[in-house]
Amino acid sequence: MTTAITVENLSKKYIISHQPRERYRTLRDVLGNGAKRLAHKLAHPFAKPEDDATHETFWALKDINFNIEQGDRVGIIGRNGAGKSTLLKILSRITEPTSGRIKIRGRVASLLEVGTGFHPELTGRENIFLNGAILGMSKAEITRKFDEIVAFAEVEKFLDTPVKRYSSGMYVRLAFAVAAHLEPEILIVDEVLAVGDIHFQNKCLGKMQDVGKDGRTVIFVSHNTAAINTLCTRGIVLSQGKLEFAGNVEEATKRYLSQSSGSSTFRRPRQLSSGVQKTVEILDCKVYSSDKQDFIVCGEVTNFEIEYIAQQHNLSIQFLIGVYDVYNTCVLFLDTVALGLSSQYLPKSGRIVLSLSEDFSLFPGVYTVNVAAMLHEELIDHIPRALQIVVHGGDFFGMGRWPRGKPLVLVQQKWRVVENNAI
Amino acid sequence: MMEISEELVIEAGRTERHYWKDLWRYRELFYFLAWRDILVRYKQTVIGIAWALIRPLLTMVVFVFIFGKLAKLPSDGVPYPILVFSALLPWQFFANAIAEAGNSVVSNANMISKVYFPRLVVPASAVIVGLVDFLISGVLLGGLMLWYGVVPDWRIVTLPLFLAVAVVAAMGAGLWIAALNVQFRDFRYIIPFVVQFGLYVSPVGFSSAIVPEQWRLLYSLNPMVGVIDGFRWAILGGASQLFWPSILLSLALALALAISGVLYFRKMEKRFADVI
Numbered sequence: 001m002t003t004a005i006t007v008e009n010l011s012k013k014y015i016i017s018h019q020p021r022e023r024y025r026t027l028r029d030v031l032g033n034g035a036k037r038l039a040h041k042l043a044h045p046f047a048k049p050e051d052d053a054t055h056e057t058f059w060a061l062k063d064i065n066f067n068i069e070q071g072d073r074v075g076i077i078g079r080n081g082a083g084k085s086t087l088l089k090i091l092s093r094i095t096e097p098t099s100g101r102i103k104i105r106g107r108v109a110s111l112l113e114v115g116t117g118f119h120p121e122l123t124g125r126e127n128i129f130l131n132g133a134i135l136g137m138s139k140a141e142i143t144r145k146f147d148e149i150v151a152f153a154e155v156e157k158f159l160d161t162p163v164k165r166y167s168s169g170m171y172v173r174l175a176f177a178v179a180a181h182l183e184p185e186i187l188i189v190d191e192v193l194a195v196g197d198i199h200f201q202n203k204c205l206g207k208m209q210d211v212g213k214d215g216r217t218v219i220f221v222s223h224n225t226a227a228i229n230t231l232c233t234r235g236i237v238l239s240q241g242k243l244e245f246a247g248n249v250e251e252a253t254k255r256y257l258s259q260s261s262g263s264s265t266f267r268r269p270r271q272l273s274s275g276v277q278k279t280v281e282i283l284d285c286k287v288y289s290s291d292k293q294d295f296i297v298c299g300e301v302t303n304f305e306i307e308y309i310a311q312q313h314n315l316s317i318q319f320l321i322g323v324y325d326v327y328n329t330c331v332l333f334l335d336t337v338a339l340g341l342s343s344q345y346l347p348k349s350g351r352i353v354l355s356l357s358e359d360f361s362l363f364p365g366v367y368t369v370n371v372a373a374m375l376h377e378e379l380i381d382h383i384p385r386a387l388q389i390v391v392h393g394g395d396f397f398g399m400g401r402w403p404r405g406k407p408l409v410l411v412q413q414k415w416r417v418v419e420n421n422a423i
Numbered sequence: 424m425m426e427i428s429e430e431l432v433i434e435a436g437r438t439e440r441h442y443w444k445d446l447w448r449y450r451e452l453f454y455f456l457a458w459r460d461i462l463v464r465y466k467q468t469v470i471g472i473a474w475a476l477i478r479p480l481l482t483m484v485v486f487v488f489i490f491g492k493l494a495k496l497p498s499d500g501v502p503y504p505i506l507v508f509s510a511l512l513p514w515q516f517f518a519n520a521i522a523e524a525g526n527s528v529v530s531n532a533n534m535i536s537k538v539y540f541p542r543l544v545v546p547a548s549a550v551i552v553g554l555v556d557f558l559i560s561g562v563l564l565g566g567l568m569l570w571y572g573v574v575p576d577w578r579i580v581t582l583p584l585f586l587a588v589a590v591v592a593a594m595g596a597g598l599w600i601a602a603l604n605v606q607f608r609d610f611r612y613i614i615p616f617v618v619q620f621g622l623y624v625s626p627v628g629f630s631s632a633i634v635p636e637q638w639r640l641l642y643s644l645n646p647m648v649g650v651i652d653g654f655r656w657a658i659l660g661g662a663s664q665l666f667w668p669s670i671l672l673s674l675a676l677a678l679a680l681a682i683s684g685v686l687y688f689r690k691m692e693k694r695f696a697d698v699i
Contacts, residue, residue: 014697027607093433093539095696102433116537121463133455134538 002105004186004217005068005091010100012061012086060086062241064100068234070185073218075228075249077256078238080385084221085190087238088112091219092188106185106217109136113190115175120164124155124174127163131178145181152203153177180207186217205231225253225326225366257366257390280317280373280380283307287369287389296389298361298410299396304334306371309349315375319352322370323362323389331362331408359412364393442689446541456548460523461555475559479515483507486628496629501659502571508564509658510627510651512557513589517647518618520553520590524597525614529604532699542692543685546601550594557586564658576660585653588677592646595680602691605699626651632664640668646680649673 061083068074078084089095091102092110117134118127128149132142142149150156153174155166163171189208208231211218222228228235228249235252237245245255284307289300296302304321323332334354369387373380396410431441465472483504490496491503498506524546528535531545568575603610625647626634634642642648649670656665 026609028609030607089696090433094536096435096693097433099435104431104433108431110538112537117531117534119459119463121466122459126459126462130455130459133452134534134540136449136452136540139451 002070003067003103004070004072004105005219006103007064007066008101008103010061010064010087010090010102011059011098012083012090012095013098014058014060015056059241061090061097064238064243066236066243066246068217068219070106070217071215072234073220073232074234074236075232075252076219076221076236076238077225077228077252078244079388081240082238083241084238085112086241088188088190088219088221104186107136108186108188109179109182109184110188111135111179111182111190112188114172114179118163118171118175121162123162124150124159124166127174128178131175135179135182136184137182141183149177149181152180152207176204180204180211184216186219187211188219190221225256227326229253278380279375280308280310280315282371282373282381282383282386283309285369285371285383285386287387295392297392298364299358299398300361301358302356302361304354304356304369305351306373307351308373310346311348313348314346317346317380318374320370320372320374321354322372324368324370325408326366329408331367361396361410362391363406363408363410364391366390442541446543449540449544452540453544453548453551456544457551460548460552464552472559475556476563479508479511479560480563482515483511486511490628494629496633499630499632499659501573505564505567505571505573505659506630506655507628508567509655510625512560512564513585513650513654514622514625514627514647515560516553516557516586517589517593517596517650518621519556520550520593521596521600522614522618523553524549524593525600525604526611527597528601528695529608529611529699535699536696542695543598543688546597546688547594550590550597553593554590568658573659575658578657578660580657582654582657585650585657588653588674589647589650591681592650592673592677595677595682595684598684598688599680602688605695606691621645621647630655631666631669639666640672643669643672644676646673646676650677 064083064087076084076087086095088110089112090097091104092108092112094112115131117131119130122130128146129139129142133139150159153170153176155170155174158166158170163174166174187208205227208218208220218231220228220231232249234247235245235249235256236243237252237255245252286294286305287296288294288303288305289296290303306319306321308317308319310317317336319336321332321334322330323334325331336352367389368385369389370382370384371386372382397412486507487503490507491498527545527549528542535542535545600610600614625645631639631642631648631652643666650673652666653670
């Protein structure tokens with residue numbers, strides 16, 4: 001076996017600005033600040049230059065070392081902000097590392113998004129060529145695989161229709177089809193499988209497995225531990241920019257799951273807040289069991305709590321909580337309007353708590369939770385993947401064993417037998 | 424077992440070495456981007472091609488009226504519309520090209536943050552798209568020349584040379600603007616002003632022969648002066664004279680602009696994906 005990728009002491013630094021309202025630099029600000037500094041300097045010629053307190057360095061990746069052998073299928077897992085995307089961006093040469101080096105042997109194709117460069121005005125046919133070129137295919141290569149791509153995407157009839165008229169499913173299928181027909185030696189894929197219907201997702205998983213089978217190296221980043229487990233042979237766990245584990249995939253997902261039980265609380269980091277005052281802002285949310293533990297066990301009360309701040313008292317804010325399983329299927333959708341909370345007094349700043357009774361539980365596993373706040377049918381604040389909860393197995397039915405099958409949810413049941421009256 | 428084609432090393436500051444090789448490898452992407460922009464441009468607007476004709480035509484009418492009829496400026500013995508149009512042609516190419524190239528990186532932000540390719544491809548293809556509009560307006564000039572019975576002589580074959588200078592100048596200015604645009608998002612407000620200002624400062628509505636001799640060289644610090652003079656000289660035949668120092672100065676400035684533009688763009692390019 002030869003080594004396909006060697007990563008040595010890789011680090012990447014970002015500079016975060018703490019000044020609100022400043023998403024990107026403007027010439028006006030730069031000139032203004034420069035003038036201010038110059039004036040300061042003229043007024044106090046011997047003063048030491050002020051430290052720029054508004055900027056802070058942030059290491060997205062710090063001293064990462066690992067090797068990937070040729071033919072390995074490697075899953076990279078980690079929570080939001082663990083550095084996965086940064087690592088992918090460096091591997092695909094979109095951004096440069098601050099220090100350290102990577103050696104890559106073989107042609108790399110990276111798929112950080114499906115349909116990059118798709119233009120809505122162009123037809124399906126035109127977009128296949130354009131997207132192929134963006135992903136690094138030559139025109140001859142695309143022409144050769146054209147029919148295969150079209151067949152895979154199942155869009156034969158709409159080839160000459162502008163993609164702006166496509167349904168979102170068709171759009172994604174076409175985009176993935178182009179990408180799936182890349183033939184690189186190393187394929188880097190970021191969570192693109194979280195799209196499309198189940199049928200298409202399975203098709204994509206199958207295609208990726210094929211890619212892995214003919215000796216290609218695949219690097220796959222996902223929150224979907226189930227997909228990682230079926231697709232990958234090795235796993236790399238990142239946590240806060242550091243490498244936590246590299247090795248066997250089962251071991252890696254286990255590490256990740258044990259690590260992720262801690263993310264049952266979410267506190268909005270300061271730099272993520274946009275700085276613009278929203279009518280409602282979700283500050284904090286968490287999930288906990290009846291005894292205030294973040295350890296959720298099947299068959300116990302589960303509480304969701306959202307802390308918010310609004311601009312005034314008694315706005316008719318609607319809070320939404322969506323719970324998704326590892327396949328990104330929505331398992332639960334909880335809405336304050338349905339609960340009748342809207343008729344209650346809602347203070348300017350406070351917390352809303354939802355308790356799910358012990359008669360109901362999610363099946364043991366990992367779930368992600370999205371929270372959102374709406375006002376008059378308009379989405380005001382939205383935190384995707386705010387929480388990741390692990391539901392641990394418990395004795396839900398109080399009978400010491402599990403029922404058959406692998407359902408999504410468990411419900412307490414009352415059965416009766418009714419005999420048909422004999423004629 | 425597959426053949427391993429190459430080994431790549433990623434390190435801070437390392438992209439330099441294989442950049443030009445990569446640029447060659449991505450030449451097809453360059454064609455495709457230009458092709459996309461042309462396709463989209465003429466698909467999106469109903470009047471598509473007409474727009475490329477109407478704009479220079481209306482500008483010409485206004486200029487002929489103001490400079491030719493009201494100000495009664497000399498036209499070196501050629502019909503005033505032809506005098507104006509032969510200058511409008513390179514000027515509009517230059518103006519469109521720097522505006523399009525300047526915005527190209529920001530408007531392709533999504534692609535830049537998701538896929539690797541030499542970023543130089545994006546503004547370069549935007550400049551090439553400008554050439555298509557140039558060709559369309561060129562047909563219009565041909566029509567005008569037929570109408571007025573102006574026949575070009577052998578000098579017309581030198582036209583591609585002056586066009587090349589215009590392309591080089593547009594590329595240089597476009598690269599500067601594109602890189603600055605990513606750095607400072609309010610930079611784009613300066614562009615329309617520069618373009619508008621340039622239209623009156625460059626000898627579009629009048630012949631540069633009316634500029635006093637002692638100021639002529641200073642006037643040629645605008646690289647488009649040489650290009651426009653060259654266009655007129657090549658198209659209008661005998662009537663116009665070429666002021667060589669001005670042409671050479673324009674050429675040197677266009678080259679300097681292009682080289683510094685490439686260097687600046689290359690320097691800033693590494694950070695595009697982080698700040699865009």
